[in-house]
Amino acid sequence: VDALHNCIDFVRLNPTQKAIVIASDIAKYDLESTGEYTQGAGAVALLVSADPRIISFENHWAVSTKGVFDFFKPYRTLAKKDILNIAANEPWFGNLESHIEIHKDQPVFDGQYSNTVYTDRTREAYHTFKKLTGTTGSLYSTWESIVMHLPYAFQGRRMFAELFSLDAETPLLTGNEEDYQLRLREISKGDDYKAFVNQKLQPAEAASSLIGNLYTGSIFMGLLSALVVNADKGTDLTGKKIGFLAYGSGSKSKVFEGTLQAGWKEAAHNSRLFENLVQSTEIDFDTYSKLHKKEQDYSVKASLNEWILDTIETELPNLIGARYYKWVE
The missing domain is CATH 3.40.47.10 (Thiolase/Chalcone synthase)
Incomplete structure (x- = not known):
């Protein structure tokens, strides 16, 4: 809504211009939590103009x-010694800090x-x-x-x-x-x-x-x-x-x-x-559970006329984590 507000202000000042608001989100909750049944995902786009129809x-x-x-979605921290079961602060997948920060999509x-x-x-x-x-x-x-x-x-x-x-x-x-x-x-x-x-x-x-x-x-x-x-x-x-x-x-x-x-x-x-x-597309509970826990890394539907995540860089040091997308006809 704040984006819509900003776009309306922009068009009001520039009436010959148009703006697009894209709202895209995913609501994910822990399995067996009270919020699980409310989960959802999707996107809506709006075109803002000075002459709306x-x-x-x-x-x-x-x-x-x-x-x-x-x-809210706070970063959780785990002591590296608890993960590795050793007292020394050894490097772990490039992390030199004694504590590892973990991000979860699920809120508190x-x-x-x-x-x-x-x-x-x-x-x-x-x-x-x-x-x-x-x-x-x-x-x-x-x-x-x-x-x-x-x-x-x-x-x-x-x-x-x-x-x-x-x-x-x-x-x-x-x-x-x-x-x-x-x-x-x-x-x-x-x-x-x-x-x-x-x-x-x-x-x-x-x-x-x-x-x-x-x-x-x-x-x-x-x-x-x-x-x-x-x-x-x-x-x-x-x-x-x-x-x-x-x-x-x-x-x-x-x-x-x-x-x-x-x-x-x-x-x-x-x-x-x-x-x-x-x-x-309806899916069974086993498939849902695997998708939720990221045990299944492929879509239940074939991609068609949409952008998909193609690869995530894992080798080049200066591009680690870079996400590459492609259009699928």
Whole structure:
């Protein structure tokens, strides 16, 4: 989202130019961890121009950020003597240091704490955006659809119940009730909130439930999903607003909104999003486990019309680790 923000600023200053935002990521968790079922990978690209045909963005952006120890990927260290089982600090694969740093793709996290900071940041950014735009009444009522960062498909609907309650046209809660959490749970299970979810949140969840977590690409895949689902329903969204609640662990939320343009429905149909997802290749658990543990080093699908990693330099001293790619027809 920050890249999108930067590109929009660039195009605003250079209206004859265009910019491309590419969000590509992989969400990998330890086997048998609580985050394993949310894993996902993918990429989404957006073309930004001064004359958009899908969605336009106003120059209103609200941010809430706080440095917390949540969901990060620290370097782990191992003493070389424990690896080699000797006291002396002998060279080991070119490493002269007494401790070896190890990087893992899998993050350190606490699921409940992650939910808490996610809710805190999105709530703060939401209210800041409401104040920034001078919105009176319910902000979310002005949005035809809502796209949230989705580390798993139903994260948004579970977290948005609080904003649904606090920012209703007639607020359902003030936040000061002694039984606040109990009443919030009751509201989240009520028919009114379920209807709200089905109308405004579910369209953006559809693709996430099939793909998993895309980290940086989540909010953009949510947008594409919402557009395709609404296009298939025949919903007329031209001129309507979509609200975005982006989030990144650490923790930071950015809230903004966009207005759909006349070409959104054609672009949604042309994406063939769900038709492409149906063509995914199913693998068995043994293959999944081997891929996860990097015991299998070849793809389950033959490469076609894409860039692939060809080789990694292991011999030339000045190029150790250099990665070489090639295009496969």
